[in-house]
Amino acid sequence: MVLVTRFGKPDYFVTMTCSPHWEEITSQLFPGQTPQDRPELVARVYRAKLRDLHDFLIKKSHLGEVTSYAHVTEFQKRGLPHEHFLLIMAPNSKLSSPDDYNKVISGEIPDPIKYPVLHALVIKHMLHGSYGALNKNCPCMIDGHCRFRYPRQFCSATQQGKDSYPIYRRREDGRRVATRGAVLDNRWVVPYNPTLVMRYNCHINVEVCSSIKAVKYLYKYVYKGHDRASFSVDPQDQNGTIINEIRQYRDARFITPPEAVYRIFGFPLYAVSPSVLQLQLHLPNMQLVSYRATDNLNDVVNREKSKRSMLTEYFKMNLVDSKARKLLYKEFPEHFRWIKSDKRWQARVKRPQVGRIVYANPAEGERYYLHVLLNHVRGATSYENLRTVHGKTCSTFRDACEMIGLVETDRSLDECLAESTTFHMPCALRRLFTTIIVFCEATNIRGLWENHFEAMSQDYRCTHNDAAMVEQLVLRDIRNVVHSMGKDVRNYGLPEVDDSGDVLA
Template sequence: MAIVRCFGKPSLFITFTCNPKWDEIMRELFPHQTPNDRPDLVCRVFRQKLKCLKKDLLYYHVLGKVIAYIDVIEFQKRGLPHCHMCLILDKSHRLPTADTYDDVVCSEIPNKITEPKLFQIISNFNTHGQCGITFPNSPCMIDGKCSKKYPKSFVDTSSIDKYGYPLYRRRNDGVTFQKKLNGFIFNNRWIIPYNKHLSKKYNAHINVEICSSVQSIKYLYKYCYKGHDRTTASVSINNVDETSQFIDARYISAIESLWRTLDFEMQDHSPAVYRLDLHLPNQHIILFQSNTDINNILTKNPGTKLTEWFKINQLDTDARHYIYADFVRYYVWKPLSKQWLKRKRGGNKVIGRIRTVSPKEGEVFYLRLLLNYVTGPTCFEDLHSFNGIISNTFKDACIRRGLLSDDAEWNHCLEEGLSFKMPYQLRQLFSVILLHCEPRDPLGLWNSFKFYLCEDFSKKISPEPDNQSRITLSPKISRYATSIKF
């Protein structure tokens, strides 16, 4: 999310899935072997294909000039690897309106006569499986409805729905095809969005989606980093069904185990995100061996990124022009010598990030607030001082600097949370602010963020957002705060 705060919302979301019938895999199999028998081969071929795809996207800019990206490797239950990618395009290459979506994404069946190869690829890899009333046992069915909202509606032009998600062009042109396996007839309503060039070149499932609204960002990143598939398994001992004994288990396929054994990367992103230390005076973490003399450790007292930042501000006047988070663009941290040195190159390929702190953590929260505004302090005492007056706490220092004179900081705190916190986490944060931070206008704070506090409900049920969020917040407010008037 630090990348999003620096470069803006993602422009494209891409899913690339391995095709076990690629020629590079099939021609290397021994007689009577299948791709399932050679997980090492599947891993190596997919990795090379993924490298080629990233080269097309990041260096040849086939979908536009990419200025930042993230990608994550995952594995299906049947074992096939796939990659989720979020791309942030340069402003000059972004798709500003729905009218331009059709230049990159297609959601219609290709012409079988003029594009036979593409037709074969899309019909094999980019169709959603049968679901709906006639297929209630389909994996995507939840409470009698398709969780992916298939089949889609026919639309003549691409547009954006009220939740900020794109609606791609799916014309009712009468084009259909039938799969031999079960005879189901597919039309444009069942096609998964794709890019013609990428699908034709890589002969695999490549889903290309456009990120049209900032509201969808955190859901995309949550999807990318949702973690591995897990299952609940019961344990039976001596023919006795121990129903109360369960284990939360992870399923690891042969391909995933080979991928990890070969030490292939599980995720990648650019630019690099540099996490900066944050701690109160003399409360930083020190790592040492169990047999080390504690007196030697206390004597050496190795510096942290924060304390060494104070030191270089004392020695280098140029360093005093930057706040803590921007400092990494101009200086590089040397972990062995525990010191900052001036950068010679690469400052545009790194982003500084101070870890997120809850307001209920007290002084650490106010220290983080000061570090986001004050440039060039040479010690913790400089953060306490303002206009010749030394405050006893970081909170008092924030008040003297006018950072807490109104509810602006709590607005900023919630706005920062919007980029990466889910709605239930925002509700918890809002409750913490009511309890610990004493906002001057809690009702105004509520009115500013009530849509985002109940955003998850708006997709499931549709009462008035104001009323629904009150219901959800009531237990939190009764737990954390004494009273609040709506």
Template sequence: MAICSKVGFPDLFITYTCNPNWLEIQRTLLPINLKPPDKPDIIARFFKTKFDNLLANVTKKGVLGKVLAYMYTIEFQKRGLPHAHLLIFLHPSNKYLAPEYIDKIIFAEVPDPVKQPKLYGLVKNHMVHGSCGMANPKCSCMTNGRCSKYYPKKFQDVTLVHQDGYLAYRRRDNDFTIEKNGIMLHSDHVVPHNPYLLMKISAVIVPSAGGREGNYDEIKQYLDCRYVSPSEACWRIFSYSIHGRKPAVGRLFFHLEGENSIYYKDFEQIGNVLLKVSVTESMFTAWFVANQVYDEAKLLTYGQLVSKFVYVKRNRCWRPRKRGYTIGRLIWVPPTTGELYYMWMLLIVKKGPTSYDRLKNIKGFKHATFR
């Protein structure tokens, strides 16, 4: 939410799945006569390598446009394979608002097998949903006699952006087909994808907003949450990150006057505890000091401070930032905390106060309470 409030809504939602048939995995496992489920460590390592490559292509090389921020999470299917969900926030000059721009990066049609044989092969192997429906009622996606993923999709000549942000991609009924298990499938079974990324690595792109309501099985969800698959276990043993985001979000602490947290060990003498600098100084009170010292700090709210300043814990002070970029987020406090809550509301808007009293000063009038 902190990132959204700074750079706006995400533009692209990319799902990146692990494929046990990846050449690298097959090449490693075939000579030792093992199958992908036997070697979750290999799966985790290849997935990590390939995902890092995808991330670098999208965020550093900018193959889908200039990226302002991103966020990802790694998840594991119950019986094993990892997949990643990646949110991309694009630069305002690179947003894909109009259907003709969307058509440049997302495709949902069977490619020409003669002109694009490599792409055709990849779409055939990875980007065709089904066959399901009447042709294959036993397919795992089928619930109550229909496909839970809403395939086959409707044909349409142009990409449509609905008011709720839900997208219907251009899906023309071209003459190209793909044969799956003896059934000829048309473009209405193609999963939306980006050809460039698909040729590099395999990925699925789905709309980032909207979607349809489904029935949630809470018991199943709970059991899924409790289950750690072998490849997830390996992922965690290797200490690969489960989430990632850029820019970083810094949490900003604050407190009422004289109510800062003080940490001490249970055997410490109270006299020594009271001598600690943390009794009188904190990240928050250091902000008041920074507002006295730096002109630039006076132009910022507490939440904006981290974009230009860094808190130096050792010296308990804020110093001008030399490198990096961080977004600040005030810690959340519930309305039941009373004065603290009202102070939080003031902190969202007030710039440059040098003391608690100054913070209570609104339009030249000094109020008795934050409320």
């Protein structure tokens, strides 16, 4: 998320899926073999295609100049890998209007006479799955509706949608294709870039991220982690006795043969550019120190390197370099490089890097207020200097924050929740909100509730349409956490919790 803070929201979301029918795979199979029999071949060919796609998008700037990107390889349970790309474009390459979208992305079946090869590839790769509503047994069907909302509606022109994605142009041009027992039209086309489909001959979805609201979802999607599986380790009890499900089942990762081979070959599973440096955050003399089990602890404590950290060396650099004093701590890695072996900062020559200060929770007290100061004060030369405001040295970092005005009217708490909204799940946001109201002496708890209720209720709003029910579900979660801390939620001025079974069913 620090890339979004520095460079802006992603402009493109590109997904490429491995095709088992690539000629590079099928031509190398032995008689009687299928691609499933050669996971090492699938992994190598996919990696080669991925490197070419990376160069085509980043170095050759097919979609425009890219300033920042992140991409991750994911393996589904069915085995084939696919790649998720998020691209942040340079200002001169950003799409500014729906007309620009149409130049890059299409949501229609191409003319079979004018573009016969592209037409065949779109029919083969870019029509939605097992046809959603036309196949009630399709995996994408939930409660009788396709979770990807296919078929989409016809639309004569590209428009800005309500869910942070555009509504792509899908004209009713009379084109129909009969494939796999169904007759489909433009409503079933997955958005694609014609050049990429022609070049890579596979399913390669291209979407425009037209609103900042899509960012959190996209990054969660890219970094959602491994597939999981539950498996039985004991035989099914045949005597009718009580089954201990905790003993019977274990949570495990689901690894397919292509993923196993991919990891054995040592192929990277993700990439991000520019790289992000995690900046240390600690109170005076509380930095982490590494040492061997055989080291003498007195020697470790007295060692010169043990007294250095990114933060202490940042202070020292501000003492001797006038240019450094113009930078915030989080901006430092863009201009200076951290030499880990020597524990010192060095002027940067190439390879830009972005800094991110380690997250601090409001319940951590002084460490949290140190985090607030470092995000707002430039050129600090020591902890004492950081606590000095208008020539007066404050006794605590919180006092310094209050004197500067960083915590008045709960502003720092509001900023903490706003920052956490970018990368925390709703359940984690509710726990953080509870921590704030219990430990941080907020003066306007109801205001914090109203400002961040939408983010804290995002998961419940996906499954419930009743706003009152969503509010009660969120309140119930917060009340339960407050009670676990030995407090009463009624003391904090929040709406009343309705415990009736009808509301919370």
